[in-house]
Amino acid sequence: MSMEYYSGLSTEVANSFGMLTESMRITFAAVMIMATIAIAIFMIGMYINLKKWGLGAEGYGLKPSNGSIFTFPKTLAYQMSGKGHGHGQNIFSTLIFDALLQRRALRRSPGRWVMHLAIFGGWIALCIMSIAMFVVEIIHMVGIHVLDPAVFREMLSFPNDVFSYILLIGIIIAIVRRLFVAKARESTIAFDSVLLVGLTIIVVTGFVADGIRNGTLWGLGMQSDLAPPASLFHVVISLFFCIAYIPFSKYMHMIAGPLTLMANKGGE
Amino acid sequence: MKGEPSINTNNLTAVQLMELDACVRCGECVNWCPTYDAAGKPAGLAPRDKILRWSQFMNKSYGLRARLFGPKAIPEEEIEAFKDDVYGCTTCGMCATVCEVGINTIELWESMRANLVKRGNGPYGKQGMFVKLIGEYKNPYMEDPKNRLNWIPDDVKIADKADIVYFGGCTAELKQTKLAFATARVLNKLGIDFAMLGEDEVCCCSALVRTGQYEIEDIARKAARQNVDGMVAKGAKTVVYACAGCFRASLVDWPRLLGEELPFKVMHITEFLEGLIKEGKLEWEKPFDNLTVTYHDPCHLGRHVGVFEPPRSVINAIPGLNLKEMDRIKANQRCCGAGGGVKAGLPDLALKVAETRVQDALAKSPDILSSACPFCKRNLSDGRDSLGAKELVVEDVIVLVAEALGIRLDDCVEG
Numbered sequence: 315m316s317m318e319y320y321s322g323l324s325t326e327v328a329n330s331f332g333m334l335t336e337s338m339r340i341t342f343a344a345v346m347i348m349a350t351i352a353i354a355i356f357m358i359g360m361y362i363n364l365k366k367w368g369l370g371a372e373g374y375g376l377k378p379s380n381g382s383i384f385t386f387p388k389t390l391a392y393q394m395s396g397k398g399h400g401h402g403q404n405i406f407s408t409l410i411f412d413a414l415l416q417r418r419a420l421r422r423s424p425g426r427w428v429m430h431l432a433i434f435g436g437w438i439a440l441c442i443m444s445i446a447m448f449v450v451e452i453i454h455m456v457g458i459h460v461l462d463p464a465v466f467r468e469m470l471s472f473p474n475d476v477f478s479y480i481l482l483i484g485i486i487i488a489i490v491r492r493l494f495v496a497k498a499r500e501s502t503i504a505f506d507s508v509l510l511v512g513l514t515i516i517v518v519t520g521f522v523a524d525g526i527r528n529g530t531l532w533g534l535g536m537q538s539d540l541a542p543p544a545s546l547f548h549v550v551i552s553l554f555f556c557i558a559y560i561p562f563s564k565y566m567h568m569i570a571g572p573l574t575l576m577a578n579k580g581g582e
Numbered sequence: 583m584k585g586e587p588s589i590n591t592n593n594l595t596a597v598q599l600m601e602l603d604a605c606v607r608c609g610e611c612v613n614w615c616p617t618y619d620a621a622g623k624p625a626g627l628a629p630r631d632k633i634l635r636w637s638q639f640m641n642k643s644y645g646l647r648a649r650l651f652g653p654k655a656i657p658e659e660e661i662e663a664f665k666d667d668v669y670g671c672t673t674c675g676m677c678a679t680v681c682e683v684g685i686n687t688i689e690l691w692e693s694m695r696a697n698l699v700k701r702g703n704g705p706y707g708k709q710g711m712f713v714k715l716i717g718e719y720k721n722p723y724m725e726d727p728k729n730r731l732n733w734i735p736d737d738v739k740i741a742d743k744a745d746i747v748y749f750g751g752c753t754a755e756l757k758q759t760k761l762a763f764a765t766a767r768v769l770n771k772l773g774i775d776f777a778m779l780g781e782d783e784v785c786c787c788s789a790l791v792r793t794g795q796y797e798i799e800d801i802a803r804k805a806a807r808q809n810v811d812g813m814v815a816k817g818a819k820t821v822v823y824a825c826a827g828c829f830r831a832s833l834v835d836w837p838r839l840l841g842e843e844l845p846f847k848v849m850h851i852t853e854f855l856e857g858l859i860k861e862g863k864l865e866w867e868k869p870f871d872n873l874t875v876t877y878h879d880p881c882h883l884g885r886h887v888g889v890f891e892p893p894r895s896v897i898n899a900i901p902g903l904n905l906k907e908m909d910r911i912k913a914n915q916r917c918c919g920a921g922g923g924v925k926a927g928l929p930d931l932a933l934k935v936a937e938t939r940v941q942d943a944l945a946k947s948p949d950i951l952s953s954a955c956p957f958c959k960r961n962l963s964d965g966r967d968s969l970g971a972k973e974l975v976v977e978d979v980i981v982l983v984a985e986a987l988g989i990r991l992d993d994c995v996e997g
Contacts, residue, residue: 368596371596379596390597393597422682426608501612501630505634570600571604581678581681581685582679
């Protein structure tokens, strides 16, 4: 079984730089280890959050629970099944219109909706495509040659570009808001800005890594042998910032937000 | 975990603790909060800020750092300051309406209040008197329970038992008696037999629930039990309320306190009248003289339980009245400022919010500012007086109905 990690360079190109084959193996191992660590940190963080939420009661007027990780899911299920006041929407309507399409945000501020949907949509699409590319590469590596990773990567090249720019536009709007809209600027705290700064770095490094690989504008004229380390840098900070950091940061709203909408049946 | 956390999670459900982590800090709640606006925008009163602070309290007490190194102590002054801010809220629900992730902020604030009461920090100021007053007098006005019958004029017929029970509520029966007068005479005029609980009626305990004191001495649950049992004994199939606060308490709070659904239907008087109007059962005898009326949605009737249209239908049916809406109505309406214990605990803040709401009304140049809650009427009247807008009449929908039906109310002496 070949252990070369397909880092975006074609296999032929990779083999012509003999020493890069070694670094690609290291890159693969490094990415796998770091991904495992990132996911482990994420799971530890979620465990701590579930324990924290689990200190609440299972219902109105009941005594606090003992911090069991099952308290929150039980309470959530009970609340979702009960009669709620407010919209009392069904779960599908809530998930699609409020969680996914963020209808409640659109009602309040179309501008903020555009910004957030761009960031959310871009982030989710890129995440899904990254996972898809990784899965295809792994399948190919273990010897199941259903889809050629290079071909698949080429297929996703355009949507990757599109969603990357959508995400970038969303981030630019967010930065402009935080800097130039007085209300947003004055209410910004580290809790908010860390997320934005981190996301900006990830997006920019993603463009740069891809640009070096393809020799495009975002490559900034750098040599193609810098593509693997550039990719590695992007992948590592993405793993740690966009996965591991979730439970410990404002990112938590990505999980708690939809859960809140479901618990309250679409809200008031 | 080493050491004891400074806060606990009493009265907070697991879902509510999760909601604290759902806030995206969009700030929409801050844009709409009436007390934040009326108080001059102090950061502590912003709903977003309150969520962040309690979330930080939770993380300091039970988060990763707490698990590794022990809880971080939270200065008592900080918790006291938080208590002051969480009570600086009328529980109007505007923040819940605009929250982009649908956090049920009303219940979150009430749970935090209950937590702080148990901890010994809450309630706020004079709100602490509610327990003693309601516990001892069964009403918050320190009136003898027998005085609940004082408002009843000789001509009003109240059945011993009937399918309809009218729950008067403490404010209408003891203070703003014109409301009870009007309701009773309207029901009589329409030939509707109704019963009342009389001196056996106990406060709905909305004030206790809103201020986090509902578990003290089990007063709220016992009151709900007594009221419900009394209504059943009176034969109630439908219970009618003219007070939005009592209506909301019976619809939402009593089933929770008792752990059971109510064995009768619950309606606000405007819903009840709307049905009768649709059946053509109201014969107007004394139309108004082409007056403009603007309607203020009580938070407990509108946002909390979704009754927006019936009061408007009733107003629109009254001849001689022209309904002109304020800019902020229905789910976006601005609170009158009285609710959530603010009228008792922070009367200056309640007045400032009322002034803002009256200014909303005055912008439409109405003759009458109407509502469907005696507490709203009281605070809006105070706001009107404070602004010196003497020409603006503040009156309840049921009183307007009574007047249009030709019912005299001038023999009513308000407490």
